[in-house]
Amino acid sequence: MPVQDLQVQRRNMNGNRGMLTVLHRIPSRDRLAMSSVADTADRRPLRLFFIPYFASSHLIPLVDIARFLAARGVDSTILATPCNAALVRATVDAAAAAGLRIQLLEYPFPSAESGLPPGVENLSALPPSECDKIDYAIAFTRPTLEHLLGLHHPDAVVADGHFPWTIDIARKLGIPRIKFTALGTLSFCVFHSVLANQPFKDVTRDDERVPIPDLPHPLLLARSELPDFLVQDTVFGRLMEEVREADKASLGIIINSCTEIEGIYLDYFHRMLSIKKTWLVGPISLNDSESSSVGVRGGGLNPAAVGNRARCLSWLSEQKPSSVVYACFGSWSQFTGEQLREIALGLEASGHPFLWVLREADGAEWMPHGFEQRVKWRGLVLRGWVPQVELLSHAAVGAFVTHCGWNSFQEGVSSGLPMVTWPIGTDQFIIEKLVVERFRVGVKASDSIRSTTDPNRTIVRAAELARAIGSIMDAGVAAEGTRRRARELAEKARAAVEKGGSSDKALNDLIEDIYVWHDNKRSAAGMAVDI
Ligand code: UDP
Numbered sequence: 001m002p003v004q005d006l007q008v009q010r011r012n013m014n015g016n017r018g019m020l021t022v023l024h025r026i027p028s029r030d031r032l033a034m035s036s037v038a039d040t041a042d043r044r045p046l047r048l049f050f051i052p053y054f055a056s057s058h059l060i061p062l063v064d065i066a067r068f069l070a071a072r073g074v075d076s077t078i079l080a081t082p083c084n085a086a087l088v089r090a091t092v093d094a095a096a097a098a099g100l101r102i103q104l105l106e107y108p109f110p111s112a113e114s115g116l117p118p119g120v121e122n123l124s125a126l127p128p129s130e131c132d133k134i135d136y137a138i139a140f141t142r143p144t145l146e147h148l149l150g151l152h153h154p155d156a157v158v159a160d161g162h163f164p165w166t167i168d169i170a171r172k173l174g175i176p177r178i179k180f181t182a183l184g185t186l187s188f189c190v191f192h193s194v195l196a197n198q199p200f201k202d203v204t205r206d207d208e209r210v211p212i213p214d215l216p217h218p219l220l221l222a223r224s225e226l227p228d229f230l231v232q233d234t235v236f237g238r239l240m241e242e243v244r245e246a247d248k249a250s251l252g253i254i255i256n257s258c259t260e261i262e263g264i265y266l267d268y269f270h271r272m273l274s275i276k277k278t279w280l281v282g283p284i285s286l287n288d289s290e291s292s293s294v295g296v297r298g299g300g301l302n303p304a305a306v307g308n309r310a311r312c313l314s315w316l317s318e319q320k321p322s323s324v325v326y327a328c329f330g331s332w333s334q335f336t337g338e339q340l341r342e343i344a345l346g347l348e349a350s351g352h353p354f355l356w357v358l359r360e361a362d363g364a365e366w367m368p369h370g371f372e373q374r375v376k377w378r379g380l381v382l383r384g385w386v387p388q389v390e391l392l393s394h395a396a397v398g399a400f401v402t403h404c405g406w407n408s409f410q411e412g413v414s415s416g417l418p419m420v421t422w423p424i425g426t427d428q429f430i431i432e433k434l435v436v437e438r439f440r441v442g443v444k445a446s447d448s449i450r451s452t453t454d455p456n457r458t459i460v461r462a463a464e465l466a467r468a469i470g471s472i473m474d475a476g477v478a479a480e481g482t483r484r485r486a487r488e489l490a491e492k493a494r495a496a497v498e499k500g501g502s503s504d505k506a507l508n509d510l511i512e513d514i515y516v517w518h519d520n521k522r523s524a525a526g527m528a529v530d531i
Contacts, residue, residue: 043515045073045074045075045101046073046074046075046155046156046511046514046515047074047075047077047152047154047155048066048069048074048075048076048077048154048155048156048157048158048514049077049078049079049105049148049149049152049154049156049157049158050062050063050065050066050076050077050078050079050157050158050159050180051079051145051157051158051159051160051163051166052078052079052080052084052160052180053138053160053161053162053163053182054081054084054109054121054122054123054134054137054138055122055123055124055134055182055331055332056087056122056123056124056298056331056332057182057330057331057332057405057406057407058160058162058180058182059080059084059087059088059122059298060087060088060297060298060407061180061182061256061282061284061407062078062158062160062180063078063088063091063092064091064284064285064287065158065180065254065281065284066078066102066158067091067092067095067100067102068281068284068287068507069507069510069511070095070100070101070102071095071100072507072508072511073101073511074101074511075101075102076100076101076102076103077102077103077104077105077152077154078092078102078103078104078105079105079107079145079148080104080105080106080107081106081107081108081109081121082106082108082109082121083109083119083120083121083122083125084121084122085104085106086300086302087122087298087299087300088104088298088300089104089300089301090300090301091297091298092104105148107141107144107145107148108144109121109137109141110137110140110141110144111137113137113140114133114136114137114140115133115136116133116134116137121134122134123331123332124331124332124359126332127334127361128332128333128334128425131332132234132235132236135162135234135235135236135239136235138162138163141163142165145163145166145169146169149166149169149170149173150169150172150173153173153175154175155175155514155518156170156175156176156177156178156251156514156517157169157170157175157176157177157178158178158179158180158254159177159178159179159180160179160180160181160182161179161180161181161182161183161243161246161247162236162239164239164242164243164245164246165242165246166246167245167246167249167250171249174521176250176251176514176517177246177249177250177251178250178251178252178253178254178510178514179246179247179250179252179253179254180253180254181253181254181255182256182406182407183255183406183427184255184256184257184262184406184409184427184430184431184434185255185257185262185265185266185269185278185280186215186262186265186430186431186433186434187406187427187430187431188265188269188273189214189215189265189268189269189272189273190212190215190219190221190427190430191227191230191427192268192272192273193212193213193214193215193268193272194212194226194230195230195240196272197212197213197214199211199212199213200223203223205222206222206223206224206451207222207223207224207449207451208222208223209221209222209225209449210222214268214272215265215268216264216265216267216268217264217438219430219433219437221429221430221433222449224449224450224451224452224453224454225423225429225430225449225450225451225452226429226452227425227426227427227452228425228426228452228453231452231453232453244273247273247275248273248274248275248276250275250276251276251277251513251514251517252275252276252277252278252279252510252513253275253277253278253279254278254279254281254510255278255279255280255281255282256281256282256283256284256406256407256410257280257282257283257410258280258281258282258283258492258493258496258497258501258502258503259280259496259502259503260492260493260495260496260502261413261434261439261489261492261493261496262280263280263502266278266280277513279506279507279509279510279513280502280503280506281503281506281507281510282410282493282496282497282503283410283411283413283414283493283496283497283503284407284410285297285389285407285410285411285414286414286493286494286497287497287503287504297387297388297389297390298331298385299385299386299387302384302385304383304384304385305384305385305386305387308382308384308385308386309386309387309390311380311382312355312380312382312386312387312391313390313394315355315380316355316391316394316396316397317396319353319396320353320396321395321396321398322395322396322397322398323352323353323396323398324352324353324354324355324394324396324397324398324399325347325350325352325353325354325355325398325399325400325401325420325469325473326354326355326391326392326397326399326400326401326417327343327347327354327355327356327357327400327401327402328356328357328386328388328400328401328402328403328408329357329359329402329403329422329424330403330405330407330408330424331405332359333359333403333405333424333425334359334361334362335362336456336459337363337365337366338366338459339459339460340358340362340366341366341367341368342459342460342461342462342465343356343460343462343465344356344366344367344368344371344381344462345368345371345462346460346461346462346463346464346465346466346469347375347379347465347466347469348368348371348374348375348379348462349462349463349465349466350465350466350469350470350473351466351470352378352398352399352469352473353378353379354375354378354379354380355379355380355382355386355391355397356379356380356381356382357382357383357384357386357388358381358382358383359383359384360383360384362383388408388411389411389414392411392412392414392415392417393415397415397417398417398418398473399417399418399419399420399469399472399473400412400415400417400418400419400420400442401419401420401422401445401465401469402419402420402421402422403422403423403424403428404421404422404423404428404429404431404432404435405426405428405431406427406431409431409434409435410493412435412441412442413439413441413486413489413490413493414490414493414494415490416486416487416489416490416491417486418441418442418443418472418473418479418482418483418486419435419441419442419443419472419486420442420443420444420445420465420468420469420472421435421436421442421443421444421445422445422446422460422465423450423452424452425452425453426452428452429450429452432444439485439489440481440482440485441482441485441486441489442472442482442486443468443471443472443482444468445460445464445465445468446458446460446461446464446465446468447464448460
């Protein structure tokens with residue numbers, strides 16, 4: 001859409017959107033009575049603009065970061081397209097109502113330019129085979145985002161890694177660009193090592209595991225377990241070089257992790273990737289005293305999500321402590337009918353109560369005959385969105401079957417629950433290594449070597465899933481050891497986000513580093529200090 005067509009319009013009473021809608025104008029307030037670098041340094045609050053990627057697993061944590069920074073005195077503006085803004089509006093509203101300087105600024109999704117139908121603005125709205133279309137759309141957002149950043153001229157832009165060209169915009173505006181990544185530090189190191197060392201170059205079989213060089217501990221992966229953009233031609237893969245150059249030129253990278261979990265990878269990260277700074281600010285889901293915002297986290301005020309929450313909480317309240325197996329595979333993964341059927345039978349065969357979340361697109365024709373009737377007293381199967389963080393902290397939940405998405409990993413660790421790992425795509429087979437090998441807080445759903453890219457991937461059988469669940473839920477020394485290590489790891493994660501902990505400090509450091517960047521710029525230019 002031509003930039004000159006953009007205009008700021010208010011949402012009208014029918015909810016119809018203008019080309020661009022400022023959803024919240026936070027009245028300027030006196031300094032917030034919260035811990036704030038801005039207060040102590042007697043500087044004016046920083047104005048930061050955040051650009052999330054079009055996936056819930058990127059959007060939710062970046063909005064949380066914007067909130068946490070707002071709680072430290074930053075004036076945070078999140079740039080989001082209408083459907084994505086709707087998912088986080090309740091969270092932003094609650095933060096704004098509590099007095100934080102935080103707002104959403106909507107811009108149109110480039111539907112016509114990218115060939116996506118109106119209303120499809122998030123990975124979760126597409127089957128995995130078509131997700132490349134969302135990445136293709138990103139290039140078309142550039143003129144709009146450039147226009148908005150130029151118009152508002154923030155003190156820094158915090159952009160998801162999928163928008164590497166924001167470094168050029170930041171340079172033009174004379175502000176720092178900070179990258180937000182929804183990946184973990186280990187995944188970054190593995191990607192780099194695979195590209196730099198080519199450990200698969202003489203390996204003929206896709207399912208043969210080989211050591212990944214230069215990491216601080218042994219780690220074996222098969223080519224089939226690497227993310228699609230390392231092994232196939234994808235839109236994002238074609239951007240990799242640009243992404244790496246932008247990473248190096250950025251002030252640094254914000255990561256949803258903590259030094260207690262991933263500190264050992266930082267040496268490789270800084271040395272080999274030439275990244276100037278990292279701020280490990282997680283686990284983000286723990287860094288939240290606002291239980292009301294946790295409840296709607298990422299699901300918006302969609303009635304189905306609100307209804308699911310009520311059903312889950314009511315059902316869980318009738319279950320015994322630590323008895324329920326919670327199974328959820330992220331915001332956009334999908335299974336074949338055959339695989340769904342095996343999951344259903346595996347949950348049933350485990351003998352434990354279970355809460356299983358399916359995606360809307362999963363259909364129902366796979367349902368084993370009589371399944372619903374047989375499990376109705378001890379199983380709850382829901383479609384759509386549930387408040388995962390809230391459910392994981394419920395006293396009735398005793399284990400987490402997870403696809404090892406990075407957020408789910410952080411949330412699983414934070415909950416102190418043992419996990420059954422079921423990686424599906426992207427970097428999830430790498431994250432599984434953290435759960436099963438490094439921290440030993442979970443077990444694999446299956447020992448077979450599977451594929452991130454093959455749609456006819458190896459089926460995990462019901463008996464394998466039931467056995468894995470039993471090995472962390474049932475009595476026995478091994479299961480008790482896994483559960484104890486999970487509790488201990490959660491303690492470390494909790495300490496990181498507490499006041500004075502490593503992640504709490506990292507958030508303060510991030511603010512200070514932006515001030516220092518501007519101080520240095522002014523000193524270099526011999527200008528008066530006005531920030
Ligand atoms: N999530 C949620 N409810 C759902 C499904 C997912 O709250 O029904 C959240 C989950 O808590 C996590 C994010 O969505 O924060 C999923 O991110 P992750 O990195 O684990 O996986 P992805 O969606 O990228 O596969």
